[in-house]
Each structure stands twice: as C-alpha cells, then as structure tokens.
Amino acid sequence: xxxxxxxxxxxxxxxxxxxxxxxxxxxxxxxxxxxxxxxxxxxxxxxxxxxxxxxxxxxxxxxxxxxxxxxxxxxxxxxxxxxxxxxxxxxxxxxxxxxxxxxxxxxxxxxxxxxxxxxxxxxxxxxxxxxxxxxxxxxxxxxxxxxxxxxxxxxxxxxxxxxxxxxxxxxxxxxxxxxxxxxxxxxx
Amino acid sequence: xxxxxxxxxxxxxxxxxxxxxxxxxxxxxxxxxxxxxxxxxxxxxxxxxxxxxxxxxxxxxxxxxxxxxxxxxxxxxxxxxxxxxxxxxxxxxxxxxxxxxxxxxxxxxxxxxxxxxxxxxxxxxxxxxxxxxxxxxxxxxxxxxxxxxxxxxxxxxxxxxxxxxxxxxxxxxxxxxxxxxxxxxxxxxxxxxxxx
Numbered sequence: 001x002x003x004x005x006x007x008x009x010x011x012x013x014x015x016x017x018x019x020x021x022x023x024x025x026x027x028x029x030x031x032x033x034x035x036x037x038x039x040x041x042x043x044x045x046x047x048x049x050x051x052x053x054x055x056x057x058x059x060x061x062x063x064x065x066x067x068x069x070x071x072x073x074x075x076x077x078x079x080x081x082x083x084x085x086x087x088x089x090x091x092x093x094x095x096x097x098x099x100x101x102x103x104x105x106x107x108x109x110x111x112x113x114x115x116x117x118x119x120x121x122x123x124x125x126x127x128x129x130x131x132x133x134x135x136x137x138x139x140x141x142x143x144x145x146x147x148x149x150x151x152x153x154x155x156x157x158x159x160x161x162x163x164x165x166x167x168x169x170x171x172x173x174x175x176x177x178x179x180x181x182x183x184x185x186x187x188x
Numbered sequence: 189x190x191x192x193x194x195x196x197x198x199x200x201x202x203x204x205x206x207x208x209x210x211x212x213x214x215x216x217x218x219x220x221x222x223x224x225x226x227x228x229x230x231x232x233x234x235x236x237x238x239x240x241x242x243x244x245x246x247x248x249x250x251x252x253x254x255x256x257x258x259x260x261x262x263x264x265x266x267x268x269x270x271x272x273x274x275x276x277x278x279x280x281x282x283x284x285x286x287x288x289x290x291x292x293x294x295x296x297x298x299x300x301x302x303x304x305x306x307x308x309x310x311x312x313x314x315x316x317x318x319x320x321x322x323x324x325x326x327x328x329x330x331x332x333x334x335x336x337x338x339x340x341x342x343x344x345x346x347x348x349x350x351x352x353x354x355x356x357x358x359x360x361x362x363x364x365x366x367x368x369x370x371x372x373x374x375x376x377x378x379x380x381x382x383x384x
Contacts, residue, residue, distance in 0.1 A: 015244045019367060025245075051282060052208075054299045057275025058247035059208040065279040077280055081272060088244020089268060092252035093261070095238050100257075107380055112234050114379020116321040117347050118371045119237045120314070121354035126210055127307075127314045128359075134207075134303035143301055147308025151214060152316065155221070158214040158309050159204040162302060169301025173294060 004072055004079050010037060011064050011083030018060075025060055025084075039071060060084050143168065191259050191266055193223070198251055198270035207306040209247030212271070213313040216254060226258045229320045236317070240368045247271065322347045350378055 010032050018025040026045070033039050045063065052062030061081040068080030102108045135141050143165060150156045201215040213236065220227050227235070235257065239249035248268050255267025323342050354371060378384070 017243065018245075019240075019243050019369070054206065054295065054302070055275070055278050055282065056204055056206050057202050057272070057278070058212075058245045060245035061248070061272055061275045062279055065276050066283055069280065069283040074280060077276060077283065081276060085244060085248040085268060085272070088242050088249045089252050089264070091242040091244070092239065092249045093256060093264060095242060096253050096256040096264070099234070099238060106383075110383050111376040111379040112237070113321075113347065113384035114350060114375035114377070114382075115237045115372050116230070116233045116317070116375070117350045117379075118354055118375025119233060119240065120318050120321045120351055121358045122240065122368055122371055123210070123236075123314045123317060124355060125358045127311050130207070130210070130307045130310055134307040140300065140304040144304040144308035144311070147305040148312045148315070151309055152312035157218055159200065161305055161309055162204050162206060165301040165305030166298055169298045170294065172301065173297035 004075065006037070007068055007071060007076055008079050008083040011068075011080045012086050014064075015060075015084040016087040025063070029063070033067060040067060044070075139172075191263060194255060194258055194263055195266050195270040197223075198255070198267045199274060201251075202271040203274040205247070205306075206302055207310070209245055209250070210310050210313075211306050212247045212250060213317075214309045216250060217313055217316055219254075223258075227254065229316065231257070233317055233320050237372055241372055318351075322351060344384075346382060346384055350375065350384075 014025060014028045014032050017028045026049075029045055030042065034042055034045070045067070048063045048066040049059065051066070052059040055062060061084070064080040064084045065077040068076030068078070070076070072079070131144065135144050147161045147165065150161055151158055197215075197219050201212050201219075205211040205215055216232055217229065220229060220232055232254070235250060235253040238253055239246055242249050248271060251267045251271045252264045255264035257263075259266070322344060354374065358371060
C-alpha cells in the first residue's frame with residue numbers, strides 16, 4: 001500500500017513538473033524515479049521509451065505503466081499512469097471552465113487568433129523533428145507522403161492509414177525475406 | 189448517449205494513435221468532422237493551445253479539454269480514461285513479455301512503416317491547423333478563384349507575418365528549450381495589440 005501511494009505521488013510530481021509530455025518528461029523521471037526512489041535504471045527507462053514509441057497511445061502513459069508494473073505488477077501499471085496525468089487533468093479542467101467564461105470577449109478572441117498562430121509555429125517545429133526521426137529512406141518518405149495526402153487531401157480516417165502502413169510494413173518484410181539482397185530498401 | 193460515443197471515440201484514438209500525444213491530433217480533428225456539434229476546427233486549435241500551456245502529457249490534457257467541452261466533467265473524466273485504457277492494456281501484455289517483443293524481427297519491420305505513416309498523419313494535422321490559423325476560411329474556395337491574384341485573398345496576411353516572425357525563434361536551438369508558454373503568450377499579446 002505504501003509503495004502504491006509513493007508510486008502515485010512520485011508520478012504526480014513528474015506530471016506536474018513536465019510541460020509538453022513525452023520526451024520532456026525524462027529529466028524529471030531521472031530525478032524522481034532513478035535518483036530519489038531508485039526504482040529502476042536509466043537504461044531501463046530508455047528501453048521503456050523505445051517500446052512506448054512503437055505502441056499506440058500517450059508515451060508518458062506507456063513509460064509510467066512499465067515502471068509501475070515493475071514495482072507492483074498490474075495495480076502499479078494502473079496507478080502510475082493515473083498519477084502522471086492527474087495534475088494536467090485538474091489544471092485543464094480549471095482552464096476549460098475559465099476559458100469558456102471569457103470566450104466571448106473580443107479581446108480574448110483576438111488573443112486566441114494570435115495564440116493559434118503561435119501553436120502552429122510550435123507544432124511546425126515538432127513535425128520537422130518527427131519527420132527527421134522517422135523518415136530515413138525514400139520508401140519511408142513515400143509512406144509519409146501517402147499518409148499525408150490521404151488524410152490532408154482526401155480526409156480519410158487516420159486509423160486506416162495506420163492499419164495500411166502496418167500491412168505495408170509486414171508485406172515489405174516478407175519481400176525482403178524472399179530476396180537475400182534487395183535493392184532500394186536500405187536499412188536505416 | 190453522447191458520453192458513450194465520446195468513450196468510443198477516445199478508446200479508438202488510444203488504440204490507433206501511435207507515437208504519443210501529438211499523434212492524437214489527427215484523430216481529434218477527425219472526431220470534430222464526424223460530430224460537427226462537438227467542436228469546430230478553430231475550437232480544437234484553441235484547446236490544443238491551452239493543453240500546451242498546462243503541465244502533464246499533451247495527449248491526456250487535450251482529451252480532458254475536448255471531453256469537458258462535449259460532456260462536462262463526466263465527459264472529461266471518461267475521455268481521459270477511455271484514451272488511456274487501450275494503452276495500459278497493451279502495455280500490460282508487453283510488460284509480461286518485454287524481452288521477446290523488443291527483439292522480435294517483425295516488430296522492427298512493422299515500425300519501419302508505421303513510424304513514417306504516423307509522422308505523415310501528424311504533418312497532415314499540422315497542415316490543417318495552419319489552414320485554420322492562416323487562411324480566411326470564407327475566402328478559401330476554388331470557385332471564387334477568377335484571377336490568380338485572388339489567391340492572395342486566401343491568406344490572413346497579418347497571421348502569416350506573425351507565423352513567419354515566430355518560426356525562426358521556435359527553430360533557433362538556443363530558444364527551442366524555451367517554455368511553449370512564452371511563444372503562446374507572445375502570440376496572445378500580438379493578437380490583442382493588433383486586434384487580429
């Protein structure tokens with residue numbers, strides 16, 4: 001019981017101190033989970049990140065679930081993610097209530113026009129970083145472009161794109177197995 | 189009924205959004221298109237902005253706001269839980285067989301295709317945000333395009349100027365680590381000053 005509470009509050013703290021989620025959470029995890037609590041090592045957390053990036057869902061939830069599982073099995077894997085999302089949940093509820101109250105003032109509306117543009121600038125940077133990390137060859141560029149066009153131009157449901165890409169990946173894997181030294185499919 | 193639908197949509201999002209919080213944005217946009225009474229594209233852009241100002245994972249923050257907008261407190265609570273459920277369940281399965289999963293050849297192959305696809309999806313979401321923020325949606329039509337110079341009317345040029353001014357700062361290595369709040373505050377200040 002004590003560990004479960006510690007687990008919840010440690011991750012609550014990590015959630016409260018990180019902005020932007022995901023990778024920006026790492027320094028806080030290092031301090032709280034590795035240095036202070038000694039629950040796991042840096043290498044283990046990096047492994048959890050790697051797995052989290054290739055499974056569906058929020059990465060912060062993945063990483064905290066894995067650490068929680070390590071300590072307290074299933075219950076830990078539920079409690080730790082709840083801890084990490086709690087502060088954001090509370091603060092977002094407050095923000096949502098306040099923003100709905102003031103949304104009709106002209107000054108607030110002008111502010112939000114500017115804010116949207118700022119968010120675009122921030123997200124442009126993230127998109128460039130993500131593309132740099134996940135597109136390493138022509139084939140992957142084609143997959144990314146196809147996903148972009150199918151959703152941005154034709155308005156398809158993104159889930160189909162993910163499923164389609166999964167099938168493509170498996171099919172390509174098969175092809176590579178068939179041919180010992182295929183051309184045009186460099187390993188990243 | 190709305191709450192059930194909300195749960196379904198967020199469960200679905202949690203199941204397919206690979207690559208973290210940003211990867212949920214294309215699904216949220218799709219949600220707004222499907223259920224037009226829930227929120228508009230511009231409304232979603234505001235919710236994304238607010239989520240970046242608050243601490244915690246971006247994905248669950250956005251789910252909280254969207255859920256609150258659609259179904260009040262219970263909506264926000266259920267949305268976040270529905271978003272997290274598939275993730276935690278999948279994690280539990282993986283945690284039980286982590287070693288085998290991490291070294292499996294087929295996972296590596298799968299990810300080589302899913303990662304760029306997910307990046308493309310996020311780029312499409314960003315494109316749609318840009319359209320909402322920089323275009324005059326009313327002028328955005330090919331039908332009204334008699335002259336090539338009408339193309340210029342598509343853009344809200346003051347917003348384009350602000351975007352162009354902010355972008356180098358956002359990309360600049362030394363400022364990149366700046367809190368997103370700084371950029372958002374700058375955007376809000378310019379918005380109020382110039383009555384955008």
